[in-house]
Amino acid sequence: MPDLVATILGWVVPALVVFGVTAIAIAVLVWAVRRARRSPRARAAAEQARAHAGATLVRLDDEVAELELEVGLSGALYGGDAPASLRRARLAAQHTRDDAFEEYRAIGDPGVAPADVRRVAARIERRSTEALALVAAARSEHGTWVRQHVSAAAQVDAAQRRLAELRGAMGDPAALVADLSSRFAEDEWREASRSARAALSEAAEAGRHLDAAAARAGDPSLSALPDLAAGERALRQAESDARNLEETHRLVLQAAHAVPEEIAAARTALRQASVTREHLDPAEADRLGAELHAVEAELNRIETDAARHPTRTVEAIARLRGRLDLALGDARTAQQRLRGARTALPGTLAAARGALAQAEASVSRSRAGADARSRLLSAQRELASARQAQDPVAALDAARRAMRDAEDAKALADHARRSPTG
Known part of the structure; x- marks a missing residue:
C-alpha cells in the first residue's frame, strides 16, 4: 500500500507542478496582454484613431449642411420639393452622421478599453467615408442635371x-x-x-x-x-x-414673463422639502436642513436682480431645483417626486432651450470639432425627448441632460474659436 501511494504521488505531484506553472504562466500572459492593451501607448493610439474619425465626422457634418442648402436651393429652382435623389442622400447622410456622433461620444468615456475605441473609431471612419461618397455622388449627379436644364x-x-x-x-x-x-x-x-x-x-x-x-x-x-x-x-x-x-428675443421675453412663477414654484418646493425634513432621522434632517438653508439663501440672492436678468434667473432656478432634488434623494414619495417634477419642468425646459440656442450659435460661427458637435446633437435629442415624454419625471431628467450637453457644446465651441488653430 505505501508503495502504491508513493507511485501515485510520483505521478500526481509532477503533473500538478506542471499544470500549476502553466496556469501561472497563462495568467501572467493574460495580465500582460491586458495591461499592454490599456497602456499609455495603447490609449494614445486609440485617442489618435478617435481624433481621426472625429475629423472625418466633422467633414461629413459640413457636407450634410451643404447638402441641406442644396436641397433648399433645388426646391426654390423647381418651385417645389427637391429631387428625390438629393432627399434620399440627405436622409441617409443625416442618419449615418447622427449614429456616428452618438458612437463617437460613447468612446470618449475614459472607461472604454483602447481596443474598443479603435474598433468603433474604425467603424465611424468607414461609415462616414461611405456617406461622404454618397453625398458627393448625389451632388455631382444633381450638378450635372442643373447645368443641363437650369440656367x-x-x-x-x-x-x-x-x-x-x-x-x-x-x-x-x-x-x-x-x-x-x-x-x-x-x-x-x-x-x-x-x-x-x-x-x-x-x-x-x-x-x-x-x-x-x-x-x-x-x-x-x-x-x-x-x-x-x-x-x-x-x-x-x-x-x-x-x-x-x-x-x-423670444426666449428673453418668455423668461421675463416666467420669472415670478419660477421663483414662487421654487419657494413652494422649499416649503415642501421642509415638511419632508420633519419625518427624517436627526442626522438626515440636519444634513437636509443645511442644504435647504443654502438653497434658500441662493434663491434670495438671485431674486434681487431677477427682473434685469430673466434668462439667467430661470437657468439658476433650474439648477437650484436640481440641487434640491439631489438633496432630497429618496426621502420623497413617488407622488411628491411627480409633483415636484411638474413644477420644475417648465423652467428647466426654458433653460435648456436657452442653453441650446446659445450652443447652436457658438457652434455655427466657430470651427467646432466633433466633441462639440456630438454634444450639440445630444442636447437636441434630449430636448426633443423631454418635450415628447409623458412622464414629468422622465421629461425633467431629459431636459436637465439637454441643458448640460448644450453647455458643454458651447464651452467646447468657444474654446475652439479662441484657440490659435480655431
Missing part, C-alpha cells in the same frame, strides 16, 4: 428671391435689440445684438455676390457659379443669425 440666371433669381424674403422677414433687427436693451441687462441682449449685426452684414454680402453673379450670368464667356456659391453661403449664414436673433 445660371434662374439660379441667381431664386437666390435673390430668398434674400428679398429674408430682408422682409427681418424687418429692422435694431428694433428688437433696442426693445431688449431698454428693459434688461447687457448680458441678456448681447447675443441678440451680435446676431443682428451679423445678419445685416451677411445679407449685404450676399446681395453683393448675387449682383455680381447676375451680371456674369448674362455673359456666356463668364462663370457666375463662384459668386453664386459665395452669395448662397452668406445668405445661409444670414438666415441662421436672423433666426438666432428672433429666438433670443
Whole structure:
C-alpha cells in the first residue's frame, strides 16, 4: 500500500507542478496582454484613431449642411420639393452622421478599453467615408442635371428671391435689440445684438455676390457659379443669425414673463422639502436642513436682480431645483417626486432651450470639432425627448441632460474659436 501511494504521488505531484506553472504562466500572459492593451501607448493610439474619425465626422457634418442648402436651393429652382435623389442622400447622410456622433461620444468615456475605441473609431471612419461618397455622388449627379436644364440666371433669381424674403422677414433687427436693451441687462441682449449685426452684414454680402453673379450670368464667356456659391453661403449664414436673433428675443421675453412663477414654484418646493425634513432621522434632517438653508439663501440672492436678468434667473432656478432634488434623494414619495417634477419642468425646459440656442450659435460661427458637435446633437435629442415624454419625471431628467450637453457644446465651441488653430 505505501508503495502504491508513493507511485501515485510520483505521478500526481509532477503533473500538478506542471499544470500549476502553466496556469501561472497563462495568467501572467493574460495580465500582460491586458495591461499592454490599456497602456499609455495603447490609449494614445486609440485617442489618435478617435481624433481621426472625429475629423472625418466633422467633414461629413459640413457636407450634410451643404447638402441641406442644396436641397433648399433645388426646391426654390423647381418651385417645389427637391429631387428625390438629393432627399434620399440627405436622409441617409443625416442618419449615418447622427449614429456616428452618438458612437463617437460613447468612446470618449475614459472607461472604454483602447481596443474598443479603435474598433468603433474604425467603424465611424468607414461609415462616414461611405456617406461622404454618397453625398458627393448625389451632388455631382444633381450638378450635372442643373447645368443641363437650369440656367445660371434662374439660379441667381431664386437666390435673390430668398434674400428679398429674408430682408422682409427681418424687418429692422435694431428694433428688437433696442426693445431688449431698454428693459434688461447687457448680458441678456448681447447675443441678440451680435446676431443682428451679423445678419445685416451677411445679407449685404450676399446681395453683393448675387449682383455680381447676375451680371456674369448674362455673359456666356463668364462663370457666375463662384459668386453664386459665395452669395448662397452668406445668405445661409444670414438666415441662421436672423433666426438666432428672433429666438433670443423670444426666449428673453418668455423668461421675463416666467420669472415670478419660477421663483414662487421654487419657494413652494422649499416649503415642501421642509415638511419632508420633519419625518427624517436627526442626522438626515440636519444634513437636509443645511442644504435647504443654502438653497434658500441662493434663491434670495438671485431674486434681487431677477427682473434685469430673466434668462439667467430661470437657468439658476433650474439648477437650484436640481440641487434640491439631489438633496432630497429618496426621502420623497413617488407622488411628491411627480409633483415636484411638474413644477420644475417648465423652467428647466426654458433653460435648456436657452442653453441650446446659445450652443447652436457658438457652434455655427466657430470651427467646432466633433466633441462639440456630438454634444450639440445630444442636447437636441434630449430636448426633443423631454418635450415628447409623458412622464414629468422622465421629461425633467431629459431636459436637465439637454441643458448640460448644450453647455458643454458651447464651452467646447468657444474654446475652439479662441484657440490659435480655431
